[in-house]
Amino acid sequence: MSSIAIVTDSTADIPREVRERLGIEMVPLRVHIGGEEYLDNVTLQPAEFYEKLRQSATLPKTSQPSPSDFYEIFKRHTDEGRAVISIHLSSAMSGTYQSALLAQSMLEGEGDVTVVDSKSASYGYGMMVVLAAELARQGVGRDEILERIGRLKRETKLYFLVDTLEYLHKGGRIGRASALFGTLLNIKPILTIDDEGYVNALDKVRGQKRAYARIVELLEADFGSGPVDMSAVVTPGRTEMADELIAVLKERFQVREYNRSEIGPVIGTHAGPGTVGIFFSPAARR
Known part of the structure; x- marks a missing residue:
């Protein structure tokens, strides 16, 4: 040991x-949903959580x-x-x-x-x-x-795409008008986390294909053509956007090591189903 x-x-x-x-x-x-309390990723696993989330009229609480x-x-x-x-x-x-x-x-x-x-x-x-x-x-x-x-x-770059702005609105991240506007115009915010640990909208584009292209541009500026390690986190069930984006990135970049995991109940409460996060870093020097 x-x-x-x-x-x-x-x-x-x-x-x-x-x-x-x-x-x-x-x-x-802890996750509080439907009058019950669960332990994140212990007594409530991602697949079960997203089914409960789909059925819930209110946003779960986390502690x-x-x-x-x-x-x-x-x-x-x-x-x-x-x-x-x-x-x-x-x-x-x-x-x-x-x-x-x-x-x-x-x-x-x-x-x-x-x-x-x-x-x-x-x-x-x-x-x-x-x-x-x-x-x-x-x-x-x-x-x-x-x-x-x-x-x-310091070397890692991370970008998130959300399938809908509904959960960012429910969690107080954006106003109702912005959520409705984004949904009607198919606006896809490209999110990141800044040096102070806050979620920020890095860019906003219309449509998934343009969002993929913009993420490729950002990562090309970050890493050029060098070898990289890539990790992805996705929400179970609705993985179409995640699968498409991952395929695009694998085709474009020299991915030496690839890891994939699921977004758990606490993070999923605020990001919503259909979210994908991409993490790039220089190929491991272990």
Whole structure:
């Protein structure tokens, strides 16, 4: 077992088999829908969630883990002599990072715990968690792990497309008029996450094909013709837009490594079904 434990939360959207293989500890957020409370990616899986979302007249509510949820995991590892690196959803989107910090303070200096604000979401930081776990298993030290995941974050570009503006409107991200206007004119916002961890509309184009072309332009400006690693997160069920975009990118770029995962209930609450996120970074130098 590694001397460093890697902890994250459920919004990293890391596939279960990857978490289990690498020994990544995952603390779930909560989803409240239809009068019931569920644990994100534990008692409510993506496919079931999107079916419930389709049937729900109101937007589900989400809530962060409590500090005690993190404390129990931190304490167990530090009592066994391991350091902890805990990497979480952007603090601009959730109080999850703050809960982890409070749990760290509850240890009162009794353990070596580092809490990282990824300033990202979904597999945009899930890939950082996976890299950290791989390095920890190789015996790499804490400082080098933090430097390597920081470099990966700086080098990664991420773009999201949503199938409908309805859920951004329900979540208060845009006004009703903007949502209606976008739907009527088939406007596709190209979303990204800025350096402070906020979701921003980078561009708006009309129609899916133009959105694909614009993302290709952006990635060509970012990476040129060099080899890249690509990850995609999609919502289960309505994957047509995701499949088309992924095919376009695989044809255009030298993709050395490709990973795909599903957008879980918490992120899906705000993005809605039919969403696709694309993450590009220079080909791995592991």
